[in-house]
Amino acid sequence: MTQPPKGRRALVTGSFQGIGLAIAEALAAEHCHLVLHGLGNAEQQEAACQAVTKAGAMSVECHSHDLSDPRQVESLMKAALSGGALDILVNNAGIQQPAPLADVPADVWDRILAINLSAAFHTMKAAMPGMAARGYGRVVNIASVHGLVASVNKAPYVAAKFGLIGLSKVAALEYASAGSREQGGVTVNCICPGWTETAIIEPQIMARAAQLGGDRDAGARELLREKQPSQRTSQPLEIGQLVAWLSHPIAHNITGTAIPIDGGWTSQ
Ligand code: NAD
DSSP states (O other): OOOOSTTOEEEETTOSSHHHHHHHHHHHHTTOEEEEEOSOOHHHHHHHHHHHHHHTOSEEEEEOOOTTSHHHHHHHHHHHHHTSOOSEEEEOOOOOOOBOGGGOOHHHHHHHHIIIIIHHHHHHHHHHHHHHHHTEEEEEEEOOGGGTSOOTTBHHHHHHHHHHHHHHHHHHHHHTTSSOTTTTEEEEEEEEEOSBSSGGGHHHHHHHHHHTTSOHHHHHHHHHHHHOTTOOOBOHHHHHHHHHHHTSGGGTTOOSOEEEESTTGGGO
């Protein structure tokens, strides 16, 4: 009989808020040890620690590193691994800055690619050999519908998310034979959210609202109407629950996938 993820040690990047915090809470509810990370201030860090402790984490530690800088990603991984082996790695931190391709400054391209794609390469490189040696590991990369289909004005974001899915598939293949059914194996998957209620989509809602006379709800409805057939946003906890489920040994043979949570967006 396979064991639940209880007692596993999980790093979730960008977990002081939004989807990352919900993932951390879902893993805490499975009684994992949580390594939180983000760029927030002391108050946000404290609030995230409290939320994760309340959700059932066996322990919580916090790190703050800017993932746009590969040296800081390396420092994060050294710090995280110095506290114990990592069984679960969730690359969630991400940014986006919509603009037509011709107007995207080169430094914005570099920054989006660094945070949304290259940081995951560095964290996986550091964490995955240990997972293979122990026969259990889970990497869940938070991509996007924009890793599966494109939209205008999102060139760096779409390029990074398509890249993240490609990177995940290669890692899934390279580690597919590690471990056993009983141990849980080492899997690498992407989750591809559509519109999900967090801070990252607020500027887009407000931009659309401005075109419609300033009504925020009308702006949100218009974004959904355009792309997400369910006409419902997702909530971060729905993504968190999927990460928790993928972390169970029962999911040992689910690897190399890119799972949409998008109300039908990418079925069109
Ligand atoms: P969010 O803005 O609430 O969270 C983003 C997180 O990334 C924050 O914790 C932030 O501290 C962290 N971060 C940003 N820049 C960083 C940097 N330089 N170094 C370290 N950490 C950094 O947004 P969210 O919606 O929770 O986003 C989480 C992930 O979900 C992102 O990868 C995003 O692309 C993806 N996503 C979100 C949606 C959506 O509709 N909300 C849809 C598809 C994909």
